[in-house]
Amino acid sequence: MAPVLDAKIPAGRLQDKWDNYKNSIKLVNPANKRKHTILVVGTGLAGGSAAATLAELGYNVKAFTILDSARRAHSIAAQGGINAAKNYPNDGDTIWRLFYDTIKGGDYRSREANVYRLAQVSNNIIDQCVAQGVPFAREYGGLLANRSFGGAQVERTFYARGQTGQQLLLGAYAAMSRQVAKGKIQMHTRSEMLDLVVIDGRARGIITRNLVTGEIERHLGDAVLLCTGGYGNVYYLSTNAKNCNVTAAWRAYRRGAYFGNPCFTQIHPTCIPVSGEYQSKLTLMSESLRNDGRVWVPKQPGDSRRPTEIPEEERDYFLERRYPSFGNLVPRDVASRNSKYVCDEGRGVGETQLAVYLDFADSIQRLGRNVIEERYGNLFEMYERITGENPYQVPMRIYPAVHYTMGGLWVDYELQSTIPGLFVLGEANFSDHGGNRLGASALMQGLADGYFVIPYSLGHYIAGSRIEAASTAHDAFEAAESEARGRIQKLLTIKGNRTVTEFHRDLGRIMWDNVGMSRTADGLRIAVDEIAALRDQFWQDVFVPGEPTTYNKNLEFAGRVADFLELGELMARDALIREESCGGHFREEFQSEDGEALRNDKDFTFVSAWQHNPDDIRKPTMHKEPLAFENVELTTRSYK
């Protein structure tokens, strides 16, 4: 194995690795911590928890967010909950089980050691958040409540109504605010990282743009933490917030950080369908709806009758039919793919025919309207607000949408990328979810990385490395700044005929059609070329209005779309080399006779880690990190 892809997994039994690691690392003397500046890019759950914790330890932290407050990071939108192996309900949960479910859910494409550590620290997260005053749901006796989520057989999910992400983020934001008041965190809001600065092989700084004044700034640090979230918006439409982007991660890739498993994308089955060309984003409806809703389409293609006029025997409850034992509760990827197939057959419903019904009529009859209202009242209200239809009377229409990206910058056990001193946390890294992420585990990972992992591994790096004195006058800063300025200038001077949004939509269409729920070698080859062609067009024909020195949303988006146009091609390439179906990645050539995913463990039990080629962006090099499974046996997922 190439030395650069050493995952640095500690020795010892799986259960002891994290302790062994903590026992063996170098520590930074408390008085020395304040001599070090750490740049934390992103203030979501990962960045917020990291920034607060490092500042508490004594480091000087500079935190950055593109939004107008740290509290608005996309993590705020998470609804369902956060997992932990507390076993409060006494239903047999253990750290091992949480580990096992997560590894299996990821379809055996993640690292055992990382996932085990995640399960180990999950309990500390809940303790920490409660101590911060996060108002989790409780039972009448005053103890914390739990629910089951995402098909798990135990109740291990903690939640705060449908606003779990909001409450966890506000907890981290509060912890950051305390450090801001103490002067330990310097907060840079409305500030976008445009490039990474590498000096003598180490990540030493970033270039940012002040999104209000357009000023380009240089920031020097002893280490850089990227906590910039996922890249689902490469598909244009997704459940991600509008400002989610890949720019920070992509710039790091272009400076030498490897990109891990870029093609692994999660497509969530229960979202509100697209209603027209003007659609700007998609809204997730909680997975929990599938507990009581039945998914169906008409048996007859093109059946345009109202749903209530279609008799029972002319309906196809396709999930129940194909998966009798799991029925409507099959995992996200299986539900999504099957919804796509029935729509491809012309049996989709609604104006656009890109939707399936999620019908509560049976449950309402069986349990009564008030029970359904109690369980899902707020979701029904949200649905009605958006669609203008009352789901108590007509079935909901749902369709899959891009939701989460398991891929991200490659990191080792210490969350360090292939550039020393560049650490990557949260959704921005590739580390813990393999080919598919289980519900309620992204919040857990973001907070695990920030509160409980990075304080150790960063300290080890700082204590164990010779970080030379440097200044923002260094040539590397000079060069990175002038490149960033050059790009902005170029974007503004093309003055072509098409808007940034038009290009973004076109990219989204190519991605969704070819690098979406169901992929083929032919489609992926088409995507690789079409994206490259679109990228050329973009750089010749985009029109970006306005000035570089003011608040200019179109300019911000132009830079992000330019990076998505490079990332999209890499995703298609990655999907092309992965000749198997696994997790969210389904290759039509690799399926069983009855249409189920066929994983290829013999040839593809590895992480693909892509290295940028500075001479030709279209010829990246792929490195492999083989995955060793020493503690779990690789089994095939079956939901029949």
Next chain:
Amino acid sequence: MAHSMRINLKIWRQAGPDAPGRFETYAVEEANPHMSFLELLDVLNEQLIKEGKEPVEFDHDCREGICGSCGLVVNGVAHGPQKRTAVCQLHMRHYGDGDTIVVEPWRATAFPLIRDLVVDRSAFDRIMAAGGYVSVSTGNAPDANAVLISKVDAELAMDYASCIGCGASVAACPNASASLFTAAKVAQFAHLPQGHPERRRRVRSMVETMEAEGFGDCSNHAECEAVCPKGISISAIATMRREYMKAVLSGSD
């Protein structure tokens, strides 16, 4: 397909904090009842760009009513006509063909204007930094179930904690007071045992920062509650007053 409609817009345009502002009138011919209000602005902006004009700037991110980024005064009402709805969740089916809609930014001294409909709400962050937290460093926490909290208190705390920090309450208040925002945090902690030892210092410091930032006093108009997209009750403000009086009377930290 849903029929399209013509929507006339009168939008506040202002190039920067010190530039003069004015209303401009626009029309979107192909508005659709299913589109959201922000999507209407997207369509308008695409149209403006094509005409070689500068698009209208506005803040937005989640577009599902939780991040608190968006904030527009629509026909004189913060976040528009629908109760308990952020403007990003407002859909055009509430309007008819030919309607004229007036769109303005939040207006308050403590929220300086940045451009068009974008304002600077960083004063909110400073109020939070003044005390909107429990002083517990990572690693210091006891087991999560070590302290019992009654379901009623947890639910009440959650009601207040659901504030999205959008600033509508300030925009709607005749005094541009940030009382509902500040009180929501104070009231959340008042219902929880966590952070109890620092509650007096917290309320004093947050209230004083709120005043220093240039927000006005609360004189019980209750306009804030009426526009709050999360329906946060002004009972929070009564709680804050009580907490504040107790803190001041006790004289100590």
